[in-house]
Amino acid sequence: xxxxxxxxxxxxxxxxxxxxxxxxxxxxxxxxxxxxxxxxxxxxxxxxxxxxxxxxxxxxxxxxxxxxxxxxxxxxxxxxxxxxxxxxxxxxxxxxxxxxxxxxxxxxxxxxxxxxxxxxxxxxxxxxxxxxxxxxxxxxxxxxxxxxxxxxxxxxxxxxxxxxxxxxxxxxxxxxxxxxxxxxxxxxxxxxxxxxxxxxxxxxxxxxxxxxxxxxxxxxxxx
Numbered sequence: 618x619x620x621x622x623x624x625x626x627x628x629x630x631x632x633x634x635x636x637x638x639x640x641x642x643x644x645x646x647x648x649x650x651x652x653x654x655x656x657x658x659x660x661x662x663x664x665x666x667x668x669x670x671x672x673x674x675x676x677x678x679x680x681x682x683x684x685x686x687x688x689x690x691x692x693x694x695x696x697x698x699x700x701x702x703x704x705x706x707x708x709x710x711x712x713x714x715x716x717x718x719x720x721x722x723x724x725x726x727x728x729x730x731x732x733x734x735x736x737x738x739x740x741x742x743x744x745x746x747x748x749x750x751x752x753x754x755x756x757x758x759x760x761x762x763x764x765x766x767x768x769x770x771x772x773x774x775x776x777x778x779x780x781x782x783x784x785x786x787x788x789x790x791x792x793x794x795x796x797x798x799x800x801x802x803x804x805x806x807x808x809x810x811x812x813x814x815x816x817x818x819x820x821x822x823x824x825x826x827x828x829x830x831x832x833x834x835x836x837x838x839x840x
């Protein structure tokens with residue numbers, strides 16, 4: 618499976634979820650693949666809308682993204698806090714652009730997209746909601762249900778495509794993802810949702826029996 622299987626033909630691709638679920642890593646991977654697939658036809662932008670944390674941001678990888686034909690869009694900082702980039706509405710509406718949005722964690726991050734909700738609804742768009750069962754607020758259906766509802770309301774989103782991302786960074790191995798997928802499938806049944814995508818670190822390719830996986834290159838460095 619590839620990102621284009623779900624994002625092909627979409628103008629705005631939006632990544633949301635709990636803080637630390639993997640939005641930045643997945644959005645960077647998605648943007649790079651799209652840039653290589655549609656190069657010469659559209660400009661692929663990675664729009665850094667993460668207003669909730671000061672580390673592990675896509676804006677810190679501009680040089681690498683540029684080398685992969687991705688245009689990074691980000692705002693300036695105010696007292697080390699990032700602000701919403703200028704010209705987002707033009708990107709959303711411009712026919713020459715494909716936009717991948719890296720949204721800050723939880724409902725606070727979703728607020729940044731709510732102001733553009735009506736324009737996004739006029740375009741072919743998809744909103745990916747990432748669930749990582751190893752994050753503290755994603756270990757039971759109650760917390761996840763609350764987060765889904767809040768992000769949907771605050772961001773004025775209509776529907777989500779759910780991504781299963783059982784990931785513990787560099788400590789992720791075959792046993793980790795097996796345990797994570799067991800938890801995620803249990804939670805999906807409880808929540809009445811379906812995972813349309815599964816993402817594993819690329820070093821696990823060929824080492825698990827899970828089918829239809831997108832393997833993720835690691836961009837972010839952790840202390």
